[in-house]
Amino acid sequence: MRRIITATVLNRSGVLNRLTGLMTKRQFNIESITVGHSDDPSISKITIVVQVEDDRKLEQLLKQLHKQIDVLKVKDLTEMALVARELALIKVMTTPDTRSEIKVIIEPFRASIIDVSLENVTIEVTGDNDKVEAIIELLRPYGIKEISRTGLTAMPRGTQKTVYNLNQFSII
Amino acid sequence: MKASWVAEEEKSKVLKMSGADMLMEGLEKEGVDVLFGYPGGAVLPIYDALYKKNIKHILTRHEQGAIHAAQGFARVTGKPGVVIATSGPGATNLVTGIADAMIDSLPLVIFTGQVATSVIGTDAFQEADIVGITMPITKHNYQVRKVEELPGIIKEAFHVAQTGRPGPVLVDIPKDISTSIGSYKPSNEVDLPGYQPTTMPNLLQVKRLADAIAQAKKPVILAGAGVLFAKAEEEILALAEQHRIPVTNTLLGLGSFPSDHPLFLGMAGMHGTYTANTALHECDLLIGIGARFDDRLTGNLAHFAKKATVAHIDIDPAEIGKNVETLIPIVGCAKHTVAALLRESTTSGDTAEWVYQLAELKNSYPLWYKNEGEVLKPQRLLEIIHEETKGEAIVTTDVGQHQMWTAQYYGFSKPNRWVTSGGLGTMGFGFPAAIGAKIGRPELPVVAITGDGGFQMTLQELSVLQEMKLPVIIVIVNNQSLGMVRQWQEIFYEERYSESLLPVQPDFVKLAAAYGIEAASVTTEEDARSKFAEALDSKAPFLLDCRVASDENVYPMIAPGKGIHQMIGVKP
Numbered sequence: 001m002r003r004i005i006t007a008t009v010l011n012r013s014g015v016l017n018r019l020t021g022l023m024t025k026r027q028f029n030i031e032s033i034t035v036g037h038s039d040d041p042s043i044s045k046i047t048i049v050v051q052v053e054d055d056r057k058l059e060q061l062l063k064q065l066h067k068q069i070d071v072l073k074v075k076d077l078t079e080m081a082l083v084a085r086e087l088a089l090i091k092v093m094t095t096p097d098t099r100s101e102i103k104v105i106i107e108p109f110r111a112s113i114i115d116v117s118l119e120n121v122t123i124e125v126t127g128d129n130d131k132v133e134a135i136i137e138l139l140r141p142y143g144i145k146e147i148s149r150t151g152l153t154a155m156p157r158g159t160q161k162t163v164y165n166l167n168q169f170s171i172i
Numbered sequence: 173m174k175a176s177w178v179a180e181e182e183k184s185k186v187l188k189m190s191g192a193d194m195l196m197e198g199l200e201k202e203g204v205d206v207l208f209g210y211p212g213g214a215v216l217p218i219y220d221a222l223y224k225k226n227i228k229h230i231l232t233r234h235e236q237g238a239i240h241a242a243q244g245f246a247r248v249t250g251k252p253g254v255v256i257a258t259s260g261p262g263a264t265n266l267v268t269g270i271a272d273a274m275i276d277s278l279p280l281v282i283f284t285g286q287v288a289t290s291v292i293g294t295d296a297f298q299e300a301d302i303v304g305i306t307m308p309i310t311k312h313n314y315q316v317r318k319v320e321e322l323p324g325i326i327k328e329a330f331h332v333a334q335t336g337r338p339g340p341v342l343v344d345i346p347k348d349i350s351t352s353i354g355s356y357k358p359s360n361e362v363d364l365p366g367y368q369p370t371t372m373p374n375l376l377q378v379k380r381l382a383d384a385i386a387q388a389k390k391p392v393i394l395a396g397a398g399v400l401f402a403k404a405e406e407e408i409l410a411l412a413e414q415h416r417i418p419v420t421n422t423l424l425g426l427g428s429f430p431s432d433h434p435l436f437l438g439m440a441g442m443h444g445t446y447t448a449n450t451a452l453h454e455c456d457l458l459i460g461i462g463a464r465f466d467d468r469l470t471g472n473l474a475h476f477a478k479k480a481t482v483a484h485i486d487i488d489p490a491e492i493g494k495n496v497e498t499l500i501p502i503v504g505c506a507k508h509t510v511a512a513l514l515r516e517s518t519t520s521g522d523t524a525e526w527v528y529q530l531a532e533l534k535n536s537y538p539l540w541y542k543n544e545g546e547v548l549k550p551q552r553l554l555e556i557i558h559e560e561t562k563g564e565a566i567v568t569t570d571v572g573q574h575q576m577w578t579a580q581y582y583g584f585s586k587p588n589r590w591v592t593s594g595g596l597g598t599m600g601f602g603f604p605a606a607i608g609a610k611i612g613r614p615e616l617p618v619v620a621i622t623g624d625g626g627f628q629m630t631l632q633e634l635s636v637l638q639e640m641k642l643p644v645i646i647v648i649v650n651n652q653s654l655g656m657v658r659q660w661q662e663i664f665y666e667e668r669y670s671e672s673l674l675p676v677q678p679d680f681v682k683l684a685a686a687y688g689i690e691a692a693s694v695t696t697e698e699d700a701r702s703k704f705a706e707a708l709d710s711k712a713p714f715l716l717d718c719r720v721a722s723d724e725n726v727y728p729m730i731a732p733g734k735g736i737h738q739m740i741g742v743k744p
Contacts, residue, residue, distance in 0.1 A: 009366075014307070017304070064490050069311070
């Protein structure tokens, strides 16, 4: 199952290496990982999208991440009401004919063209995975030259509908 | 005017010193009185600073010897073992010992030299990314980037190594950091917001366990090394006696419960006793304390404690539920937790029949071997060593047959006298570990039991033994083979002894003589007794080359992939 986990960590050298290393060592498959510092530059937030087999493996992962000395907090956001976004840059082949067509296609996605040349345009889109996948599929027939995606970053919503799943509480 | 004058004076009070001197100050502040190490280019400034200090340094003949000695020291004293090695090969030679300490939770603080900051990353002479290499095998590691950080890092390193679940911490010090001068501000507090080990148990869970004990008819306590680290032996004994709960040990937990106690079932696991393993298979309540349910203990998990409610007390939350599904998880230090449990649990379950049943099993299916023929049996050798030392010696081993025979036949009754490479299974561990153990507890007899294979991996430390005149008795259980490999090849590979026989060996007695160490060859039971007594009396380094039956196997045994109830080689 796919989980979205955030780790709040001390911004010390090697901390990302520690987390990805332990996930490799314990055979967890990282789908994406994003890092950036929080409002306090000495503290970073890491968002990890990971595939785990079952609840027990998930519990292990959360505990192992938490065990790292530089990790302050670990949270599994998957079951929570959350906002999750990734950004993609998509370079699409264009001809004078297709350029306006592409403009119309990307409009409902609230994507924008951020670079234009004679043969191609670069589109910036932000959204959850599904949205990014959908726009890529729509643009594919025009010929995609290059895609660059950031991976997911996420945050729980200010208001939560339900108390989240009990078994997410670690026994720490 | 006055304010600035005060500030000036404060400023002049700040001590200026080199990184190497700060390290020495830090070690003294931590109460370190012995270092295990080996010098080299990148640690020259550190060794120069050490020259002026009154800290004992044990110069082993290989860095691996230094770290295993530090492990032995840590295991018997409970204090962190401190190691120094140079950059590159010096540091990489420590890797086996670091991994060994990590998996067996031994507190170590390791200082490695590093090339100068200006050339890190240029593949400089003797450069190795030791922080990267040891990241997965240390509890935590550091590279010092500014000389002023050093006192704080040293304080943190010692704190992390010995609190919570102990483990190795490595501090990598570039050469220019050692030499550069900075203002020295001693660090008295650690600020680690991400590291706050839970030592006091959740009382709700303790109550649940107390209830489970009151209900249980077939409870069993599995005591691991966590009991020894927490010094909770008395609490475990009280718990077992109060509720009449039988006790078994993991390999590393041996010594946490008196081996001659009527409630003791012997060691559990692959080469554990039939009684202990049957108890784990049949029990209705399993109380794991400071043990991590390693695969060599559990056998096939599908058959492990399937009828039981599993309660697990551990200071490391990540161990709970890792291998065995746990109904009553208790995160906490074994000592505090079992003490709380003793206060909470006033009602005992009716365990009389269970205790009787297990006592019967213990009686009918003891550990056994055929003591026949002229050739010395390794099991008998271990029994003799037990008798001669009255079970009071510190005993160290490598991994393999001699390790299992020691675990089975030495009979440990006192805590922290058993030094073995359990999790990692490191050949060559036992002898250097014995050197560290002797330095840590000079008042106790120390016996290094090794195999003829393992001894040849770290025998260079005979020099240290002789140099320091340490009365360690080395017992080579010599079966002219890599015994455990040979045993598995016999049983599981149709006797194809691929590369496991060592017919060509040095003359170990002459080898010892070359180092100026007394030695004797042992071939019979009488030999074993008289020579061992002689070695014990000599109060000097002594090596015994014990020629034992080369085809002897360790039994009973759970074959790989089999359940804990499927033992082979049980006494008929």
